[in-house]
Amino acid sequence: MKQWFRRLCFGVLFSASALLAADKITIQPEEAIKLIGKPGYVFVSGDSETAFEGGHIKGSRNMYAHHLHHADLMGNLECEPLYQCPEHAEHYISGKGIKNSDTIIAYDNWRGPNATGVYSFFKSYGHKKVYILDGGQDGIKALDPNQKIYDRLKKEKRAVKKAYKKAKKAGDKAKMAELKAKKKEISAQMKQVAKKLLVQRGKEKHFKHTHYKIRKSDIDTSAIAGTKEVYDAMQDILKNGKESKYVIVDSRSMIEIIGERKMDNVARGGHIPGSTFIEWKKVTDFERKKSFRPLKELEETFKKYGITKDKTIYAYCQVGAGRGSDIVTALQMLGYENVKVYTGAWDTWGNNMNLPIRR
Secondary structure, eight states: HHHHHHHHHHHHHHHHHHHHHHHHEEEOHHHHGGGGTTEEEEEEOOOOOOEEEEEEEOOOOOGGGGGOBOOOSSSSTTTTTTSSSSHHHHHHHHHHOOOOOEEEEEEEESHHOOOHHHHHHHHHTTOEEEEEETTHHHHHHHHHHHHHHHHHHHHHHHHHHHHHHHHHHHHOOOHHHHHHHHHHHHHHHHHHHHTTOOOEEEOOOOOOOOOOOOTTTTTTOOTTEOOHHHHHHHHHHHHHEEEEEEEEEEEOOOOHHHHHHOOTTOOOOSOOOOOOOOOGTTTTTTTTTBOOOOOHHHHHHHTTTTOTTTEOOOOOOSSSSSSSHHHHHHHHHHHOOHHHHHHHHHHEEEEEEESOBBO
């Protein structure tokens, strides 16, 4: 019996590995759920620390996408276009207990930007196996049978609390005692089920420090760009208009683009002259709660904005890792090759008084 079970477990792990062997960017919840807790597979949440504590996939690490971009007070990246200098990134990743051989599954709640930030971060340092969980932790919750039990018990507990208040108002002490006992019983059941949930509350656990190494030869800057490169593209766009071989995509909200809202102590609000405005929300599938819309819809969206494969495309947001990386990842899924995240993003551009802006 034990031998049969071991063969079954090995078969599941092997089949899951085979599913990830293909050259792809995303992984679906149905595939990812089989890998939770498996050696060599690390789930990394790109959401904020507060969001992580409110719920995260069991055993995962927290690497808030907005904090992956390490800039000085003036918004400059020390090792531009890299998000962090290699030695800093090595120490940071090692502190999360991640090894070079691990398969990284980046995720967020389900919307996509923060997961793509983690994805872009690891890919830029040449990590071999990185995927984005399309549908995020909500996709895992929807498949977890224990989550269904927990949610049912939670609903029952709310009903009992409501009935208790009614009994108290009526002065029915016998009913109050009955409901109090029922509430205690349900709470005990919820506590037991909570231990089995695949998405759990609480702070990030402490992981044994590894010795993650970033080799210079492995660093891949093909999908990230620095300020000089984006500046040169901007000049070409302003000179040649639609005939330019470049496109700069601003993925932020309109109140940021017009300079009405400023973030992260950036000196100036506005946008890079010549930018094309495609808010990140046009990439996310809000109806199905998936990180990306179907490929056909994405293709039609970018075609509408004149984003073609013959151009070099730069995307930015406030800090690069997030909304900007979301646009770039969507284009990569469509087979675009010349697409890059401007890692310095508005945090760098808006603080540099030598760079032009528009509002």
